[in-house]
Amino acid sequence: MKRAFLPLTVLVLVAGCSSSQNWGWYVIDPTTESGWTNVKFLASGMGATIQISLIAAVLSIVIGLIVALPGLSEKRGWRLVNRVYVEFIRSIPLLPMLFWVFYGMPIVFRSMGLNIPIDPFWGAIITLAVSDSAFTAEIYRAGIQSIARGQSEAAQTIGLNYYQTMRYVILPQAIRRILPPLANQFIYIVKMSAFASVIGMQELTRRANELVVTEYRPLEIYTLLIFEYLLLVLIISAGVRWLERRMGSDERGQ
Amino acid sequence: MPDAVVELVDVNKWYGAFHALKDFSLEIGSGERVVICGPSGSGKSTVVRCINQLERHQKGTIRIDGVELTEDPKSVARIRSEVGMVFQQFNLFPHLTVLENLTLGPVKARGLSRKDAEARARHYLERVHIPDQADKRPIQLSGGQQQRVAIARSLCMEPRVLLFDEPTSALDPEMISEVLDVMVELAEDGMTMVVVTHEMGFARKVADNMVFMDAGETVEQGKPEHLFTNPRSERCRKFLSQILQH
Ligand SMILES: Nc1ncnc2c1ncn2[C@@H]1O[C@H](COP(=O)(O)OP(=O)(O)OP(=O)(O)O)[C@@H](O)[C@H]1O
Ligand SMILES: [Mg+2]
Numbered sequence: 211m212k213r214a215f216l217p218l219t220v221l222v223l224v225a226g227c228s229s230s231q232n233w234g235w236y237v238i239d240p241t242t243e244s245g246w247t248n249v250k251f252l253a254s255g256m257g258a259t260i261q262i263s264l265i266a267a268v269l270s271i272v273i274g275l276i277v278a279l280p281g282l283s284e285k286r287g288w289r290l291v292n293r294v295y296v297e298f299i300r301s302i303p304l305l306p307m308l309f310w311v312f313y314g315m316p317i318v319f320r321s322m323g324l325n326i327p328i329d330p331f332w333g334a335i336i337t338l339a340v341s342d343s344a345f346t347a348e349i350y351r352a353g354i355q356s357i358a359r360g361q362s363e364a365a366q367t368i369g370l371n372y373y374q375t376m377r378y379v380i381l382p383q384a385i386r387r388i389l390p391p392l393a394n395q396f397i398y399i400v401k402m403s404a405f406a407s408v409i410g411m412q413e414l415t416r417r418a419n420e421l422v423v424t425e426y427r428p429l430e431i432y433t434l435l436i437f438e439y440l441l442l443v444l445i446i447s448a449g450v451r452w453l454e455r456r457m458g459s460d461e462r463g464q
Numbered sequence: 465m466p467d468a469v470v471e472l473v474d475v476n477k478w479y480g481a482f483h484a485l486k487d488f489s490l491e492i493g494s495g496e497r498v499v500i501c502g503p504s505g506s507g508k509s510t511v512v513r514c515i516n517q518l519e520r521h522q523k524g525t526i527r528i529d530g531v532e533l534t535e536d537p538k539s540v541a542r543i544r545s546e547v548g549m550v551f552q553q554f555n556l557f558p559h560l561t562v563l564e565n566l567t568l569g570p571v572k573a574r575g576l577s578r579k580d581a582e583a584r585a586r587h588y589l590e591r592v593h594i595p596d597q598a599d600k601r602p603i604q605l606s607g608g609q610q611q612r613v614a615i616a617r618s619l620c621m622e623p624r625v626l627l628f629d630e631p632t633s634a635l636d637p638e639m640i641s642e643v644l645d646v647m648v649e650l651a652e653d654g655m656t657m658v659v660v661t662h663e664m665g666f667a668r669k670v671a672d673n674m675v676f677m678d679a680g681e682t683v684e685q686g687k688p689e690h691l692f693t694n695p696r697s698e699r700c701r702k703f704l705s706q707i708l709q710h
Pocket of ligand 2: 508509510629630
């Protein structure tokens with residue numbers, strides 16, 4: 211089903227391209243000079259999309275772990291900190307959070323006497339990372355909780371402290387269950403990075419919007435945009451599957 | 465008794481509303497071997513888990529080498545360096561080799577060099593009679609071998625007291641004796657031990673003091689022969705006759 215879908219879509223598009231007056235593929239026809247210029251312009255957003263997504267993903271992985279750990283504490287207060295963060299962040303739609311970070315946070319900083327400007331690049335990264343961290347935190351928590359309690363008890367009885375127990379005993383075992391869903395979360399970040407276009411970040415979606423304004427060919431340009439995201443997601447998916455296979459074979463090899 | 469290594473005085477432990485230990489007292493002298501037995505749910509695990517503070521008791525006093533345990537992390541760290549523990553389920557680290565299981569504590573918690581830690585690990589592997597398995601993963605070993613690795617892992621920390629919580633209950637019958645033999649040797653070498661077990665042959669052989677528990681209390685304690693031959697309480701007599709029948 212999934213396999214058949216892609217060629218079918220392409221077929222429909224190509225058919226539409228040749229038969230209908232409503233299609234104007236010339237705008238992105240790489241064989242013509244202007245078409246090639248347009249394609250290059252659209253694809254030039256790729257770098258920014260990848261950069262934003264990668265940095266946000268790395269930050270989310272770090273923040274997620276920091277948020278997950280109090281959620282595993284025996285102390286109620288620490289667990290509450292985790293719950294409040296996760297529930298609160300998870301409930302904020304991405305676009306309002308983006309506006310708050312980009313337009314609101316500089317004002318907060320200024321009121322504290324700090325002059326920290328937030329450009330679209332970092333505004334997008336902060337928003338994506340924080341928003342996603344609520345989900346990565348839950349992934350960590352589930353992964354760590356899946357490791358039997360006896361493991362951390364054994365680590366404690368040979369004198370390891372909390373950090374050492376996590377670092378040398380729990381996380382190396384939990385990572386097998388954490389990595390694949392974490393990588394999936396990366397796909398989510400890539401897609402959500404499109405919102406960065408609304409605060410002026412020159413990434414894939416923004417480029418498409420700008421070209422639509424000058425060329426007035428939304429159908430063709432947005433179609434290509436969708437395929438650009440599809441390409442990114444397919445690459446990541448392949449990476450995730452490779453990772454899962456590797457982890458799986460590791461487990462059997464033990 | 466000034467040379468008591470471990471001293472529990474009127475220790476009380478609740479799990480929520482459930483009263484698991486009721487004014488429990490026990491004294492363990494240096495080099496002494498204590499065997500704790502009793503029916504399921506009587507609080508045997510709770511006693512050993514309180515001694516090494518995997519569980520925190522709410523009332524009463526626990527002293528290790530005369531120093532009272534508090535919730536202070538320093539106090540907890542001190543017990544961890546003096547009290548070792550062997551679990552029913554071994555709890556070896558599956559992602560590490562046998563040797564790495566043994567060196568992790570000495571290197572990370574004690575700051576030993578890797579070389580010294582490995583020498584120590586090989587020494588104790590020899591002592592539990594599995595010198596050749598150092599580079600295997602725990603899962604490649606039999607249950608009896610795994611439990612002996614777990615004992616060696618505790619010994620590598622060179623504790624003053626070693627706690628055992630039903631060390632042979634998860635083992636196939638043919639592997640029980642290889643673990644018990646190692647424990648008898650440890651006892652003969654003068655290790656202070658607290659052993660929760662229903663292996664009465666082992667108790668008879670090594671125990672200086674045998675504690676029979678029921679419902680969070682000590683019902684009776686004394687020399688094993690004494691408990692076996694003329695137990696004062698009916699509960700103890702019944703329990704022992706049941707497990708001695710097997
Ligand atoms: N974490 C816990 N939370 C709630 N109740 C617990 C907990 N741990 C133990 N208990 C209860 O406390 C009582 C004593 O438990 P403990 O594990 O010390 O018994 P035991 O003598 O070791 O039994 P067994 O022979 O089955 O191992 C049991 O009734 C048990 O259900
Ligand atoms: Mg028990």
